[in-house]
Amino acid sequence: MSDVLDQAPHGDKSGVKPDTSTELAIEARGLVKRFGDTLAVRGVDITVPRGAIYGILGPNGAGKTTTLRMILGIIDPDEGVRRIFGEDRPQRIARRIGYLPEERGLYPAMKATDAIAFMGSLRGLPRAEGRRRGAELMEQYGLGHAVDKKIKELSKGMAQTVQLLGTLVHKPDLVILDEPFSGLDAINQGKLEGLIRQLAEDGTTVIFSTHVIHHAERLCSDVAIIAGGKVPYAGSVEVARDRLPPQVRLETKNDDGPWRSALPASATRDGAAWVFELPESGIEPLLRSLIEGNAGIRSLSIERAGLHDAFVTIAGEAAAQAMQSDEPAQEVSA
Numbered sequence: 001m002s003d004v005l006d007q008a009p010h011g012d013k014s015g016v017k018p019d020t021s022t023e024l025a026i027e028a029r030g031l032v033k034r035f036g037d038t039l040a041v042r043g044v045d046i047t048v049p050r051g052a053i054y055g056i057l058g059p060n061g062a063g064k065t066t067t068l069r070m071i072l073g074i075i076d077p078d079e080g081v082r083r084i085f086g087e088d089r090p091q092r093i094a095r096r097i098g099y100l101p102e103e104r105g106l107y108p109a110m111k112a113t114d115a116i117a118f119m120g121s122l123r124g125l126p127r128a129e130g131r132r133r134g135a136e137l138m139e140q141y142g143l144g145h146a147v148d149k150k151i152k153e154l155s156k157g158m159a160q161t162v163q164l165l166g167t168l169v170h171k172p173d174l175v176i177l178d179e180p181f182s183g184l185d186a187i188n189q190g191k192l193e194g195l196i197r198q199l200a201e202d203g204t205t206v207i208f209s210t211h212v213i214h215h216a217e218r219l220c221s222d223v224a225i226i227a228g229g230k231v232p233y234a235g236s237v238e239v240a241r242d243r244l245p246p247q248v249r250l251e252t253k254n255d256d257g258p259w260r261s262a263l264p265a266s267a268t269r270d271g272a273a274w275v276f277e278l279p280e281s282g283i284e285p286l287l288r289s290l291i292e293g294n295a296g297i298r299s300l301s302i303e304r305a306g307l308h309d310a311f312v313t314i315a316g317e318a319a320a321q322a323m324q325s326d327e328p329a330q331e332v333s334a
């Protein structure tokens with residue numbers, strides 16, 4: 001797949017010199033957007049380092065698309081500033097950006113490679129080159145059999161993939177994907193995860209919005225959680241997970257004994273196991289008390305909180321439930 005994403009420096013294409021003065025791909029501060037009476041985005045700050053895979057998580061209507069559209073310069077914020085590669089007028093560096101909008105759509109009568117070339121031409125890539133690269137990309141993405149097909153002859157998922165390839169054909173430095181996983185089956189979701197990883201390995205910054213926390217957990221170094229037009233958390237996935245104490249799960253041979261006083265008062269039963277938060281003093285003193293108190297340890301595990309649990313804590317149960325209702329029944333594993 002690396003050929004697919006054979007990334008060259010791209011600043012020359014746009015006539016704008018590559019910016020080396022900032023390590024940030026995106027810096028957005030205090031973004032606010034109103035649509036009539038609706039306050040869609042209420043003061044969003046997002047900072048995306050270059051080369052990151054960055055996830056924007058939030059339930060329906062949270063303000064993800066509006067935020068991305070402001071960052072891209074498709075709409076202007078009512079308040080706040082945003083910079084892409086240090087440039088505060090994103091349109092000026094449009095050729096360095098690839099954008100997959102949430103609303104999918106290509107001309108049904110166009111050939112797939114022409115559709116990719118057309119999208120590339122909107123970002124400054126000559127059509128002939130776009131067609132050549134389009135065919136190459138389709139071949140490498142497993143759609144070689146469809147290069148001569150028209151969009152209307154493709155399945156919905158295949159057409160969506162063609163649109164994604166059109167987003168990448170001009171070799172952008174920054175790729176912004178709005179809900180790229182929705183509408184794809186489990187196999188294609190897995191392929192898309194691989195493609196996103198490959199883009200990042202080649203130095204491209206990738207930002208995607210999603211309802212499905214598992215994609216972000218597998219792919220992202222950093223995330224922003226958007227809920228109700230605000231960002232209650234933006235930062236590393238690891239730090240978000242560390243906001244919750246790890247959970248201990250303990251099974252013992254003996255039901256009772258002096259060891260029981262070592263368990264925190266909040267410990268609960270889950271079948272044969274005790275479940276509780278890892279005490280602040282750590283596992284060693286607890287282990288000592290269990291051994292000396294003759295618990296007869298059968299099994300003991302310590303599990304770090306996942307991003308989903310962190311999301312529930314940060315954004316709230318309601319937001320998590322709203323997200324979960326959108327998760328596909330079949331999940332892919334990394």
Ligand SMILES: Nc1ncnc2c1ncn2[C@@H]1O[C@H](COP(=O)(O)OP(=O)(O)OP(=O)(O)O)[C@@H](O)[C@H]1O
Pocket residue numbers: 035036038039040058059060061062063064065066067102
């Ligand atoms: N053009 C518009 N005119 C009026 N209201 C809008 C417009 N675009 C978005 N909104 C409103 O702004 C809020 C945020 O919408 P937005 O599309 O940004 O959310 P989202 O997080 O991307 O949601 P989803 O996951 O459903 O796509 C919603 O209340 C929505 O109804």
